[in-house]
Amino acid sequence: MSENVKTTLQYYGISPWEIEVIYGFLNSHFTVIQDEIEQDDERFVSFMNIDIPLQFNEEFFQWFGFKRWEKIKAVFKEMKRRRGSGNALKIRINFSGNPRIVFTIDIEDKQWFDNALEKIDFVLELLQYHLDPKKTPSDISEIVYKFDSNSIRWRLDTASSKSKRYTFLGDVWKENT
Helix, strand or coil: CCCCCEEEEEEECCCHHHHHHHHHHHHCCCEEEEEECCCCCCCCCEEEEEEEEEECCHHHHHHHCHHHHHHHHHHHHHHHHHHCCCCCEEEEEEEECCCEEEEEECCCCHHHHHHHHHHHHHHHHHHHHHCCCCCCCCCCCEEEEEEECCCCEEEEEEEECCCCEEEEECCEEEECC
16 A cells, blocks of 8 residues: 555755654655755744645554554654754644644644644544534635643644635634634
C-alpha cells in the first residue's frame, strides 16, 4: 500500500538527521515527497508540515501502528528540546477527509508542547461530537485544532469552506466577516 499512498513533508530549519528519522518512519507506509521550503514565518526558526492522505480515525492508527506514531511524537519532542523554549518550532499535521483535520502545534513551553503531542490521540474520542452536522457550519472542508495550554486540551479553532471562514468561540462557530 505504501506505493500508492503519498505523503508530503514540507519543512524549513529542520536538521538532516531529523528529516532522515521522520522520513524513515513515514516511508515504511507511504511514498514520501520531501519539499524543503523557504522560511515563511519569521516567528519560527523551524517548521514542519506533514500531509497525511488518510482520515484521522482509529483505522489510521491501527494501519500506521501506534508504536510508530509514538516514535514520531518522540522525535517531535526531541526537536523541541533541541531548540529550547520560545517560538522555535511549529508543526502542522494535516489529515485528509471530509472535512480535513489539521493540528497546529506552535506552543512556546516545552512541557505544553509535549503535552499537546500526547493528547492528539484523545481528539479521536471527541471527533464525532465535534463533527456533528447539527453543530458545525455547512459545507466545511477543513477544521483546525489548536492546543489550549490553559485548559490543557485540544480545542476547535477554525473551520473553512470554499467561500467562508469560521472561528470557534465558546461553544459555537462564528462566521468571520
